Amino acid sequence: MKPLRIIDAHTHQWAVFADKRAMARFLDFNPEAAWLVLASDLQGGYYPNEDEVAASNSSTLAYMATFPDRISGWCYINPSHRSAVDEFRRGLDAGLIGLKLWVATRCSEAVTFPIIEAAIEADVPMLVHTWHKATGNLPDESYPMDMAEVARRYPEGKFLMAHFGGNWEFGLRAIADLPNVWADFSGTINEYGAYEMAVDLLGDTRVVFGSDLSADFWGNAGRVLQGGWTEETLDRIFRTNFIDLLAERDRPKFI
Amino acid sequence: MAKGAAGDIASVVDVQPLFDANLFCGSYPFRKLPGQSAESLAEVIAAARLSRCVLTPFESIFYRQPLEGLKPWLDAACTLPFKPLYWLAVNPLMPAWQRDLEAARRFSAVAGIRLFPRYHGYGLDHPALAEVAAAASSLLMPINLTARLLDDRLHPYPLRADDPLAMETVVELLQRSSQAPWVLSMFTMAELAVAAPMLSQNPNLYFDIGCSKPFEFWEDDIRALGAPSQIIYGTGAPLYYHLGNRISLSRSGFTATEKQAIFTGNLERMLSIDRRVAAAPV
Numbered sequence: 331m332k333p334l335r336i337i338d339a340h341t342h343q344w345a346v347f348a349d350k351r352a353m354a355r356f357l358d359f360n361p362e363a364a365w366l367v368l369a370s371d372l373q374g375g376y377y378p379n380e381d382e383v384a385a386s387n388s389s390t391l392a393y394m395a396t397f398p399d400r401i402s403g404w405c406y407i408n409p410s411h412r413s414a415v416d417e418f419r420r421g422l423d424a425g426l427i428g429l430k431l432w433v434a435t436r437c438s439e440a441v442t443f444p445i446i447e448a449a450i451e452a453d454v455p456m457l458v459h460t461w462h463k464a465t466g467n468l469p470d471e472s473y474p475m476d477m478a479e480v481a482r483r484y485p486e487g488k489f490l491m492a493h494f495g496g497n498w499e500f501g502l503r504a505i506a507d508l509p510n511v512w513a514d515f516s517g518t519i520n521e522y523g524a525y526e527m528a529v530d531l532l533g534d535t536r537v538v539f540g541s542d543l544s545a546d547f548w549g550n551a552g553r554v555l556q557g558g559w560t561e562e563t564l565d566r567i568f569r570t571n572f573i574d575l576l577a578e579r580d581r582p583k584f585i
Numbered sequence: 586m587a588k589g590a591a592g593d594i595a596s597v598v599d600v601q602p603l604f605d606a607n608l609f610c611g612s613y614p615f616r617k618l619p620g621q622s623a624e625s626l627a628e629v630i631a632a633a634r635l636s637r638c639v640l641t642p643f644e645s646i647f648y649r650q651p652l653e654g655l656k657p658w659l660d661a662a663c664t665l666p667f668k669p670l671y672w673l674a675v676n677p678l679m680p681a682w683q684r685d686l687e688a689a690r691r692f693s694a695v696a697g698i699r700l701f702p703r704y705h706g707y708g709l710d711h712p713a714l715a716e717v718a719a720a721a722s723s724l725l726m727p728i729n730l731t732a733r734l735l736d737d738r739l740h741p742y743p744l745r746a747d748d749p750l751a752m753e754t755v756v757e758l759l760q761r762s763s764q765a766p767w768v769l770s771m772f773t774m775a776e777l778a779v780a781a782p783m784l785s786q787n788p789n790l791y792f793d794i795g796c797s798k799p800f801e802f803w804e805d806d807i808r809a810l811g812a813p814s815q816i817i818y819g820t821g822a823p824l825y826y827h828l829g830n831r832i833s834l835s836r837s838g839f840t841a842t843e844k845q846a847i848f849t850g851n852l853e854r855m856l857s858i859d860r861r862v863a864a865a866p867v
Contacts, residue, residue: 359836464740496739497738519738520736521739544801546833548830548832548833552831552832555829556632
């Protein structure tokens with residue numbers, strides 16, 4: 331087996347990684363984690379104001395400047411802000427490589443459409459948090475069916491559904507027939523069968539690796555490795571599927 | 586999808602012997618899992634490279650007669666690469682639970698009893714639980730208190746569980762029953778942190794951290810709990826992925842001696858208590 335070179339498409343510089351020394355420690359100890367894509371530190375809680383969103387993106391850019399060969403970033407946006415599209419363009423101009431939506435609005439709401447259209451115009455992927463929780467979603471937290479709805483509305487968009495929709499048996503079915511939706515399983519859900527169902531249902535070209543760092547990197551990577559996939563499939567999940575999602579200008583040349 | 590051999594743990598970490606404190610088998614009602622037959626279970630054991638294990642048949646959790654869920658597996662064990670031990674689920678609300686406890690004592694392969702309060706519907710202050718704990722304690726029989734089977738957010742509707750166990754009530758229970766060897770299994774790391782001060786008060790208390798979902802830097806989280814000598818490891822397989830967490834612990838900064846203790850030694854020591862008890866008059 332070739333040495334692992336993993337792109338982690340869904341990470342955060344929060345919790346222990348709010349300290350750059352912890353990030354340096356992680357990167358030094360885990361050369362297999364070749365490239366991390368930060369989805370910001372999500373300042374301001376569920377409904378961040380404009381300053382908090384801007385500060386989150388500035389934080390991501392600061393990590394990119396400190397670890398230029400190992401870290402890139404998503405542009406975090408609260409679509410309800412009047413400045414959302416401007417902030418998004420500021421982020422892309424500074425080097426961020428896609429749009430990150432969390433729980434301030436459901437992705438299928440009309441208020442989200444302008445930022446989605448801006449991402450499509452820029453040819454960048456969109457990382458969309460989704461969950462279907464037995465314990466109940468947050469008021470404006472997207473369900474996998476929201477993801478499916480907006481992906482149907484924008485077939486030219488490139489969507490990455492986070493967490494396989496949380497409840498993955500539900501989430502993966504919701505997007506199975508939508509070729510413009512990829513999925514990552516990032517996070518702490520360790521129940522067996524998720525990657526197996528994803529590869530079965532989506533094929534190995536629409537599954538992207540993410541850990542949700544500071545969730546456990548190897549805990550997540552091991553779920554993929556346990557599957558015993560061919561090296562070709564592993565390389566797709568760990569690396570090339572995400573590279574293919576990126577705009578040509580944003581594709582890493584060194585991985 | 587064609588599969589290759591890339592899932593070999595040896596590609597990213599040295600393999601260590603593992604005495605799995607939390608392996609499941611049997612029929613899980615809500616999803617098809619490996620391990621439904623002895624033959625399939627042997628494959629799970631081989632894939633996870635287990636050196637020993639303590640098994641919990643799903644049937645013994647969900648049947649009202651837990652022994653009926655356990656007995657077929659006692660017979661099937663002869664086809665496995667080693668003789669497994671078992672947790673016997675006991676429901677304190679069932680009349681004559683003493684019969685189950687007596688059976689647990691009688692079968693040498695039963696390492697201890699296992700409690701699932703959220704699925705069997707009783708609080709940790711229920712008098713019947715106190716009686717079960719006292720009876721097990723008098724036998725020095727290990728008691729595994731299980732916080733959950735699944736992440737709370739994933740429970741299928743028919744398995745809607747009671748609210749998560751309040752850790753204050755867990756601590757109170759442990760204080761009331763400090764003579765018994767206790768294992769806290771499938772608690773989150775944050776929950777275990779609340780009960781962590783109990784480790785120094787009760788040397789017979791063990792935390793199974795295999796399904797506790799630590800964040801990055803396992804060593805820091807586990808050391809913060811204190812007493813690595815009271816940490817054991819259960820995979821939760823095949824309900825859970827077994828490989829990733831094992832890689833994380835293997836690559837952590839614990840010394841080789843500490844890792845050996847967490848992966849095998851601490852559980853062996855805890856169960857030796859049971860062996861002494863099994864030979865003792867009741």
